Amino acid sequence: MVTGPPDEYLDDLNPTQREAVLHTGGPLLIIAGAGSGKTRVLTYRIAHLIHHHRVSPWDLMALTFTNKAAGEMKERVERLVGVAARDMMVGTFHSTFARVLRREIEPLGYSSRFTIFDEVDSMRLIVQVLDEMGLDRKRYHPRALKGVISAAKNEMIDEESFAHAPEDFFAEVAAQVYKSYQSKLREHDALDFDDLLLVSLNLFELYPSVLERYREKYKHVLVDEYQDTNIVQYRLVKMLAEEHRNLSVVGDDDQGIYSWRGADIRNILEFEKDYPDARIIKLEQNYRSTGRILSAAGAVVVNNVGRKEKTLWTENPAGEKVRYHLASDEHGEARFASAELERLVSEGRRYDEAAVFYRTHAQSRVLEESLVRLNMPYRIFGGTRFYERQEIKDVVAYLRLIVNPKDEVSLRRVINVPARGIGKNTVAALDAYAARIGAPLMAVLRGAGDVPGLSARQQKCVAGFVGLIDGLADSAEELEVGELIEQVWTRTGYMEELESMRSLEAEGRIENLKELLGVVKDFQSEYGAVTLDDFLERVSLVGETDDLETDAGYVSLMSVHNAKGLEFPIVFMVGMEEGVFPHVRSMESEEELEEERRLCYVGMTRAEELLYMSHAATRSLWGGLSANPVSRFLRELPEECVEEVIWRDEGAAEDEREGTSLEVVKGDVVSHAKWGPGTVVGLTELDNDVELTVDFESVGRKRLLLSYAPLTVGTDPLS
Numbered sequence: 001m002v003t004g005p006p007d008e009y010l011d012d013l014n015p016t017q018r019e020a021v022l023h024t025g026g027p028l029l030i031i032a033g034a035g036s037g038k039t040r041v042l043t044y045r046i047a048h049l050i051h052h053h054r055v056s057p058w059d060l061m062a063l064t065f066t067n068k069a070a071g072e073m074k075e076r077v078e079r080l081v082g083v084a085a086r087d088m089m090v091g092t093f094h095s096t097f098a099r100v101l102r103r104e105i106e107p108l109g110y111s112s113r114f115t116i117f118d119e120v121d122s123m124r125l126i127v128q129v130l131d132e133m134g135l136d137r138k139r140y141h142p143r144a145l146k147g148v149i150s151a152a153k154n155e156m157i158d159e160e161s162f163a164h165a166p167e168d169f170f171a172e173v174a175a176q177v178y179k180s181y182q183s184k185l186r187e188h189d190a191l192d193f194d195d196l197l198l199v200s201l202n203l204f205e206l207y208p209s210v211l212e213r214y215r216e217k218y219k220h221v222l223v224d225e226y227q228d229t230n231i232v233q234y235r236l237v238k239m240l241a242e243e244h245r246n247l248s249v250v251g252d253d254d255q256g257i258y259s260w261r262g263a264d265i266r267n268i269l270e271f272e273k274d275y276p277d278a279r280i281i282k283l284e285q286n287y288r289s290t291g292r293i294l295s296a297a298g299a300v301v302v303n304n305v306g307r308k309e310k311t312l313w314t315e316n317p318a319g320e321k322v323r324y325h326l327a328s329d330e331h332g333e334a335r336f337a338s339a340e341l342e343r344l345v346s347e348g349r350r351y352d353e354a355a356v357f358y359r360t361h362a363q364s365r366v367l368e369e370s371l372v373r374l375n376m377p378y379r380i381f382g383g384t385r386f387y388e389r390q391e392i393k394d395v396v397a398y399l400r401l402i403v404n405p406k407d408e409v410s411l412r413r414v415i416n417v418p419a420r421g422i423g424k425n426t427v428a429a430l431d432a433y434a435a436r437i438g439a440p441l442m443a444v445l446r447g448a449g450d451v452p453g454l455s456a457r458q459q460k461c462v463a464g465f466v467g468l469i470d471g472l473a474d475s476a477e478e479l480e481v482g483e484l485i486e487q488v489w490t491r492t493g494y495m496e497e498l499e500s501m502r503s504l505e506a507e508g509r510i511e512n513l514k515e516l517l518g519v520v521k522d523f524q525s526e527y528g529a530v531t532l533d534d535f536l537e538r539v540s541l542v543g544e545t546d547d548l549e550t551d552a553g554y555v556s557l558m559s560v561h562n563a564k565g566l567e568f569p570i571v572f573m574v575g576m577e578e579g580v581f582p583h584v585r586s587m588e589s590e591e592e593l594e595e596e597r598r599l600c601y602v603g604m605t606r607a608e609e610l611l612y613m614s615h616a617a618t619r620s621l622w623g624g625l626s627a628n629p630v631s632r633f634l635r636e637l638p639e640e641c642v643e644e645v646i647w648r649d650e651g652a653a654e655d656e657r658e659g660t661s662l663e664v665v666k667g668d669v670v671s672h673a674k675w676g677p678g679t680v681v682g683l684t685e686l687d688n689d690v691e692l693t694v695d696f697e698s699v700g701r702k703r704l705l706l707s708y709a710p711l712t713v714g715t716d717p718l719s
C-alpha cells in the first residue's frame with residue numbers, strides 16, 4: 001500500500017473540513033453552502049481512507065453527478081495518493097451501475113453485452129412504437145411520452161403497475177406505449193438510462209446473494225450532490241451501505257435543481273432520520289467567490305420560504321460588483337457578452353477562465369454565432385454536441401450493431417447509410433416478413449432469399465449488407481477499437497461519400513469522425529487497453545451532459561443545470577428575464593419557482609471573481625418574439641452589490657449591413673479583423689453561403705464562410 005509523507009494534505013483543510021475527512025466510519029452528512037469545500041472534503045476523505053486507513057482503492061465506491069466530476073475526483077485522489085487511485089470505482093450513478101450490470105445482469109434475462117440506449121435512441125424507439133400502434137405523433141408527442149415513462153421509472157413504477165390506474169385517456173395510451181417500449185427494449189437487449197438504475201435495484205432485491213457480495217466489496221460509499229438523488233438512487237445507496245454503514249454524503253439543499261427528474265430533496269433533509277447516529281458537519285466558509293458575489297447569491301436564495309437557514313462567509317476580497325446589462329435584443333446581448341470577453345482577454349484573461357450560462361439550450365445558437373464572428377474559441381457542454389452529431393451516431397450505430405446484432409435501432413439507422421439500395425420498400429418487405437414469422441430483423445436479413453416480394457437485386461443488396469456487418473464483426477475480434485472504427489468508415493463507404501461531397505460541412509463531419517479516434521486515444525491513455533464494449537459504454541454515458549476532454553483555451557457555454565459543481569473566474573448569465581429565467585413553465589407554482597431560484601443560486605455561485613447578468617428588451621426565442629420583464633431574481637439583488645454596464649452596441653449597425661452581402665472574386669485582396677490582409681484563392685457557392693479559401697500573410701491558408709467571417713475587401717478596413 002502507499003506510504004507517503006504522513007498526511008500532510010490535511011494542511012489544505014480548515015478544522016471543520018479536517019474533522020469530516022478524519023471521521024473514521026459510520027454515517028456522515030456534510031450539508032453546506034456552495035463553494036465551502038464539500039467536494040474537496042469528499043476527495044480528501046477518499047485519499048485519507050486509502051492512505052491512512054489502508055482501505056484499498058477498489059473497496060470504495062464514490063458517486064458523482066457528472067463524468068467530468070468523476071474524472072476530476074480521480075485525478076485529485078491520484079495526486080494525493082498515487083496511481084493506485086486508478087482502480088477506484090468513481091463515477092456517475094449511471095456509469096457505476098452499468099458496470100455492475102455488465103457483470104451481474106444475466107439472471108435477469110439480458111446478456112452481459114446489452115446496449116445502453118441514450119435519449120436519442122430511446123426517442124427513436126418510442127417513435128417506432130407509436131408508428132406501430134398507429135398513433136399520431138402530433139397528438140402523442142414522443143418527447144412527452146418519454147418524459148412520462150422516465151418519470152414513472154424514477155418513481156419505481158414499472159409498466160405493469162403503471163397500467164393499473166390510468167387517470168385519463170392520455171395515461172391509458174402512455175401505459176400501452178410504456179409496455180410496448182419496455183418489451184422492445186428487451187427484444188433489443190437494451191436498457192435506457194433510467195433502467196440502468198432501476199434494473200440494478202431489481203437485481204439487488206431479487207438476488208440477495210449478489211447484493212451481499214457488493215456490500216462486502218464496497219466497504220465505503222461516498223456520494224456528492226446528494227440533494228439531487230432520486231428515490232431509486234437513494235435506495236441503491238441505502239442498500240449498499242446498510243450493513244457497514246460507512247456512508248458519507250455531501251450536498252446543499254439550496255442547490256437541489258433536479259426535482260423534475262424525480263430528485264427528492266428530502267433524501268438529504270431526512271438523512272438524520274434514516275441514520276440517527278449520523279455525524280453531521282456544516283461547513284460555513286466559502287473559498288470560491290468574492291464577498292460581493294456571495295452576498296448577491298445569498299440575497300437571491302434567501303427569498304425561498306422552504307429552506308434551511310444557513311451561514312456562509314468568506315475571507316476573500318469583496319471584489320467587483322455584479323455587472324448588470326440591458327441589451328436591445330438577444331443578438332445585442334450576445335454581442336455584449338462576446339465583446340466583454342474579448343476585452344477581458346485583451347487585458348490578459350484566458351478564454352478558459354470564462355463561462356456563459358443560459359437557462360435553455362436553445363439560447364446557445366445566438367451566442368455561438370456572435371463568438372464565431374469574433375473568432376473566439378468556445379465549447380458547448382451538454383446539448384447537441386459531439387455525440388449527438390449524425391456522423392458520430394452513424395458510426396457508433398455500426399459499432400453497436402457489430403457487438404449486438406439484436407440492436408434493431410442501430411440496425412435501422414445504418415441499414416441504408418450510406419445508400420446501398422436497401423430503401424424503404426425493401427425494409428418494409430423485410431419487416432412484414434419478420435412480423436409474420438416472428439423472427440428478429442437481422443435474422444430475416446440473413447435469409448433474405450426467403451422473403452417474398454424482394455427482387456434479385458434487392459436480395460443482393462441485403463446480402464451485401466449482411467456480409468459487411470459479418471466481416472466487420474470478424475475484424476472486431478482482432479483489431480483495436482481505433483482500427484476498427486477506421487475499418488467501419490472505409491468498408492461501409494461512409495468516408496468516401498463524405499470526401500466526395502467536398503463541402504465545408506462534409507469536411508467538418510470528417511473532422512468529427514477523426515475526432516472519434518481522439519476519443520479512443522483519450523480513453524486509452526486514461527485506462528490502458530480499451531475494448532469495444534468499454535468504448536461503447538463510455539460513449540453512451542458521456543453523451544448526456546458532459547464532455548470528454550478539458551481543453552484549455554475555450555470559453556465554456558452551458559446550461560445552468562450543467563454548471564452544477566463547477567467554478568469559473570468569470571461567469572456570464574444571460575437571459576435574466578421573466579419567462580426565460582424563471583422559465584415560463586415554472587412560473588405557475590411556488591415550488592417550481594423556488595427550484596428556479598435555487599438554479600439561479602447555483603449559477604451565481606459558480607463565479608469566482610466576475611459575475612455578469614444580462615437581459616434583453618426584446619427576444620426571439622422558441623420561434624416567437626417577446627418583450628419580457630426583467631427577471632425577479634435580478635430585482636432581488638441588493639443595490640450595493642450591483643452596477644449597471646452601459647455599452648454602446650456598434651454591432652447592431654453591422655448586422656444591418658449583413659443582408660447586402662460582400663462581393664468577392666478570386667484574386668481579391670481582403671482584410672480580416674484578426675488575421676489582417678490575405679488573397680482570395682478559392683470560392684465555392686454553398687446553399688446559403690459562400691465558402692472562401694484565403695491565403696493570409698499572417699496565418700497562411702484558411703477556409704471561411706463569407707457570412708460569418710469579419711472581412712472587408714481591400715487591405716484597409718476603413719477604406
Ligand code: ATP
Nearest residue numbers: 012013014033034035036037038039040287288565
Ligand atoms: P459546490 O456546492 O458548488 O459543489 P463545494 O462545496 O463542493 O461547492 P468545492 O468545489 O469543494 O466546494 O470547493 C470550492 C473551491 O474552494 C475549490 O476551488 C476548492 O479547491 C477550494 N477550497 C475548498 N476548501 C479549501 C480550503 N480549506 N483552502 C483552500 N481552498 C479551498
Ligand code: MG
Nearest residue numbers: 038039040565
Ligand atoms: Mg461540489
